[in-house]
Amino acid sequence: MPERDTLVSVEHLKQYFPVSHGRILKAVDDVTFSIARGETFGLVGESGCGKSTTGRAILGIHRPTWGRVCYDGKDISRFTRAEKMQFHKKAQMIFQDPYACLDPRMTISSIIREGMDVHFSYSRQEANDKINQLLAQVGLTEDYASRFPHELSGGQRQRIGIARALAVEPEFIVCDEPIAALDVSIQAQVINLLLKVQQERKHGYLFISHDLSMVRHISQHVGVMYLGSMVEMAPSEEIYAHPLHPYTKALFSAIPTPDPDANWASTRIKLSGEVPSPINTPPGCKFCQRCPYATAACHESAPELRDMGTGHEVACHII
Amino acid sequence: MERLLEVKGLHVSFHTYAGDIKAVRGITFGVEKGETLALVGESGCGKSVTAKALMRLFDRTSGEILPGSEITFDGTDVMKLTKKELHAFRGAQIGMIFQDPMTSLDPTMTIGRQVGECLVIHQGLSMKEAQRQAIELLRMVDIPHPEERVKSYPHQLSGGMRQRVVIATALACNPKLIIADEPTTALDVTIQAQVLDLLRDLKQRLGTAIILVTHDLGIVADFSDRIQVMYAGQIVERGTTHEIFKECMHPYTWALLRSIPRDSQKGTTLYSLNGTPPDLLLPITGCPFASRCEYCMPICRQQLPPETDLSQTHRICCWLQHPKAPKVARPAELGGGMNA
Incomplete structure (x- = not known):
């Protein structure tokens, strides 16, 4: 892989949650990847x-069961108090649901201001100027500062979520399905905004989404996860042009094409069954129960990510 | 039928x-x-x-x-x-x-x-x-x-x-x-x-x-088989699937189709519609899409456009279809061109 200015690296991250009867839910099972400065990882x-869960573990919301997350080369679980404070300023999150992530009893200005008060010592005037500047940056006018979240539409709320994240001048933002709850035309507005601030500030993004065409549009690198494991990871051009893993192929071909002549239904790869439960997964490849090409080896040992050249990594026995 | x-x-x-x-x-x-x-x-x-x-x-x-x-x-x-x-x-x-x-x-x-x-x-x-x-x-x-x-x-x-x-x-x-x-x-x-x-x-x-x-x-x-595009409680364009995807003529349908990311424009600014749909509490005079439409003409704000037949199945509510209106071609990413 070419040299990159690595900002965040996730090494063998495992995140297990205990459930009833001593069983274990393996939400994330041995995931390794890295995100460079100014890059978007989808x-x-x-x-x-x-x-x-991976996104939340990177921000230290969950304590990893195994493995580590490094920010700027340092393990985030070993941060001192002061370093932790700095980390929370540098790394921010944009949440999926613009209705649930804003406190309904706070005005927009106090929502944006809360983070600034913790990390900076602005005077009242400076803070107000900054809030107005942020609102302008996300395409809203100053009048919105005194309003409450219920007065805003979904797209406007998502902009407030973005303004709040930008308020503390972060370097890295985890975008957890930022557009899933929005209409098509509003989605484009939010994506344009994210791209614009990235160009200005060289943010690193972890862009979590199930909208594959948006991920293609915004990301330089793409990782595909299935049942807690990374099954394929590559530069985005490469993975969309030549998906290798059977799951990636099926997933990409399941996106309906907005073209009546494409004859989507007959060309796509059909997957039978559904994603099995992540509780007490059997050994072997996690996809083998639904994989049309599964062999005996797939049921016995779990494949590891192998580099197929040009940074295209895939975890599959049959490739 | x-x-x-x-x-x-x-x-x-x-x-x-x-x-x-x-x-x-x-x-x-x-x-x-x-x-x-x-x-x-x-x-x-x-x-x-x-x-x-x-x-x-x-x-x-x-x-x-x-x-x-x-x-x-x-x-x-x-x-x-x-x-x-x-x-x-x-x-x-x-x-x-x-x-x-x-x-x-x-x-x-x-x-x-x-x-x-x-x-x-x-x-x-x-x-x-x-x-x-x-x-x-x-x-x-x-x-x-x-x-x-x-x-x-x-x-x-x-x-x-x-x-x-x-x-x-x-x-x-x-x-x-x-x-x-x-x-x-x-x-x-x-x-x-x-x-x-x-x-x-x-x-x-x-x-x-x-x-x-x-x-x-x-x-x-x-x-x-057929599609009806709705906006603010009205049907703005209707036609067969082919007509809507390949021959659509309403600026709102264009906007909907253009905001889907395409392979060719990776990383560039996506087309996006500005503004929000009209408040349904208020009466709407003229075309409901007028305030967000880039081709808006004075008449669009005053009078609701009549439904025009483009073919037997393809009908559209837009003043651009009026004989006196300027001829606007479909945006290039939707294949361009006029119908009539």
Whole structure:
């Protein structure tokens, strides 16, 4: 892989949660990847594949069961108090649901201001100027500062979520399905905004989404997760042009094409069954129960990510 | 082709403290036997309200279908049905598939009872006979081991399986029309593809007409025969699937199609519509899309554009179609060109 200015690296991250009767839910199972400064890493997969848990673990919301997350080369679980404070300023999150992530009793200005008060010592005037500047940056006017979240539409709320994340001048933002709850035309507005601030500030993004065409549009690198494991990871051009893993192929071909002549239904790869439960997964490849090419080896040992050249890594025995 | 459903001048209003929200503003359309019609638009454009209105699923206190609206289904005047007749009509003549299978199934009833309930009510079957038929219905929607599944509760099934149960319930009485209100929005892509395959297959086997309500243009391209694009409670453009995707002429349809990311423009600024849809509490003078339209002319703000026929099936509400209006070509990424 070419030299990159690595900002975040995730090494053998495992995130297990205990459930009833002594069983263990393996939400994330041995995931390794890195994100460079100014780069967008797209994490895709179906619900329950552990993509959000990975994002939360990177920000230190969960304590990893195994493995580590390094920010700027330092393990985030070994940060001192002061370093932790700095880390929370540098790394921010944009949440999926713009209705649930804003406190309904706070005005927009106090929502944006809360983080600034913790990390900076602005005077009242400076803070107000900064809030107005942020609102302008996300395409809202100053009048919104005194409003409450319920007065705003979904797209406007998502902009407030972005303004709040930008308020502390972060270097890295985890975008956890930022557009899933929005209409098509509003989605484009939010994506444009994210791209614009990235160009200005060279943010690193972890872009978690199940919208594969948006991920293609915004990301330089893409990782595909299935049941807690990374099954394929490559530069985005490469993975969309030549997906190798059977799951990636099936996932990409399941996206309906907005073209009536494409004859989507007959060309796509059909997957039978559904994603199995992540509780007490059997050994072997996690995809083998649904994989049309599974062999005996797939049921016995779990494949590891192998580099197929040009930074295209895939975890599959048959390739 | 034979007309199955005829809707004329449908108006639906919701009475709130702030005033009347006019969610659907005088729409007229029809559905032929066995065809699939898609209603497409952003949230709040009235597509779900239209779908609900066809079965009169509003109580008096909230939504009201205004007098003067006509809904005729297979010769029956739906607006004139009494409460009792409505009960017999819903479920038996029209089946409904809702967006969220989590909330549209009763958590306290077994799958078998839920699917069979409709048969007991409409066809007067005994509970035992209904259960037997429920197993057949579950088999039809590809649920594995239906004999055991009839005894399980909704929470024991996954999202995709639950949506299959909802489809089985909608199909139980062999309705002539199925209204599918965002049937795959809550599902993952691979499961969405499975459910769409199932619906397509059932449509061919049973010849049921489907009204598909969705915001996802990708699904529509492959699934529907005709498309109606809705905006602020009105149908702004309608046509066959091919006409809407390849020959569309309404600036709003263009905007919808252009905001889908394409391979060629990676990392560049996506086309986006500015502004928000009009407030449905207020009266709309002129074209509802005027304030967001880049081709807006003075007349657009003053008078509602008439519906113009572009072909037998393709109709559009836009002043740009007026003979005196400037000729505007389709944006380049949609293939460019004019129609006439």
